[in-house]
Structures are given as C-alpha cells and as structure tokens.
Amino acid sequence: IAWTASAAQGKAAEAEVDYSLRATTTPGKVFGFLGALGEVAFTYTGHNVVLEIQATIPSTSGKLSKKPMWKGVIVAYVVIAACYLPVALVGYWAFGNGVDENILITLNRPRWLIAAANMMVVVHVVGSYQVYAMPVFDMIETVLVRKYWFTPGFRLRLIARTVYVALTMFVAITFPFFSELLSFFGGFAYAPTSYFLPCIMWLIIYKPRRFSLSWLTNWICIVIGVLLMVLSPIGGLRQMILKIKTYKFYQDYSGLSHN
Structure with a gap:
C-alpha cells in the first residue's frame, strides 16, 4: 500500500519534489549518514528470536533443524527486502526530503x-511484538521465580508481561524519537550480536584456514560490524540531542532540526 500509493501521488507532483539533503551543514550530513547506517542495521536484525524459533523445530540426527531454519531465514530476509526497499526507493522518489519517518503520515490521502x-501495521506489530518480546518475558519471569520466589503460573505471566508492555509503551510515548533510537540501538546493541560476534565465534570454533574465502568473509563482516557499532550510535545520539533541545513532552515533534 505504501509504495503503490507513493508512486501514484509522486507521479502527479514529480516537478515539486526536492531531492536535496535535509541537513544544511557538513556535520549534519555526516551524522545523518551514520544514523542511517544504524537504521539499516536495525532493520536486518533478528538474532534474539532466531534460537527461540529454532528450538520449536523438531531436530534429529537424520533431520537437523538447522536446514529448514536456514531456508526460513533466507525467505524471511527476502521478504524483508521486498517490503522495505520498494517503500524506501519509491517513497523518496515521490516525496524527496519531505517524506516523514513514517511514510503513512506523508500519505494523507486517500x-x-x-x-x-495503519490497521495492517497494528496487526503486524501486535504479532511481531510477542515474538520479539518472548525472550524478555522469559528472562523476567525466570528472575522473579528464582530470585524473588514468585509462584510461576498464569497470574505471574499476566502481571509481569502487562507491566513490561505498559512500561515500554510509556517510554515510547514519552520519548518518540523513533528514527534516532533505531540508529542508536541498531549500532550499539544489534550490530555486535548480529554482525560480528557470531563471526568471531565461528572463527574460534571452526578455525578456517587463513586467507581462505570463509576466513576473509568473516573478517570483513567483523570489520563492518565494529564500524557500525562505533559510528552509528554517534549519528543517532547526535540527532536525538538536536531534537531534544526543542522537544516538548507529549506534543508533535515532527519537523525538528536535522542540521
């Protein structure tokens, strides 16, 4: 819906679109680029639920779970690319630098x-939130049971999970810096665990021959992952600081500075 509607609206207003960068200063352009890298890194993560999903797949010596899991991962990333890339490309073509972080806001008609x-987004988020939050739920409930002697059961799950969801909702509403938080956590939290720590572990476990294809590939991923971890949070944090200067709680923060 997003990219087809963007294409329809963009064709009518193509002459009025501005494709210049939002930032007007060199630091703004550089840090904006670094922040964008963090957002891309965040988009293609999923490490925290991969093992949880694979654990539900039957695995025997004759039929290992890693084979269907590998196929599923490939299909998942293809679907992600098919969903995100057209929206990014067509959305920018249609609206240029005037596109909002949420393109559905820019698309105000029909x-x-x-x-x-938006209803489809709600359905998607409700489902995906459960999947991504499941490891967190498990960790919280384990701590409450083992350390604080709570009785495991439905009541504990209901209260603990409700409190967690309410807390995350409160933080999201209070600090709605969605793009900047994606940049920060995409680099700081997800780049290590998704891009270079698995490569380091693979090199330690399998010890491939130096300068072989697998050795070089893993080291390239390690270098790129470390650069993402160091640079992307800087861009996201800088953009967040700029917006915080003029942000007022529980008010619209769109259109704040990108310099």
Missing part, C-alpha cells in the same frame, strides 16, 4: 487506504 494500511 484516507480509507491509509487507515487500512
């Missing part, structure tokens, strides 16, 4: 179509 798209 209203019924945008409403339908």
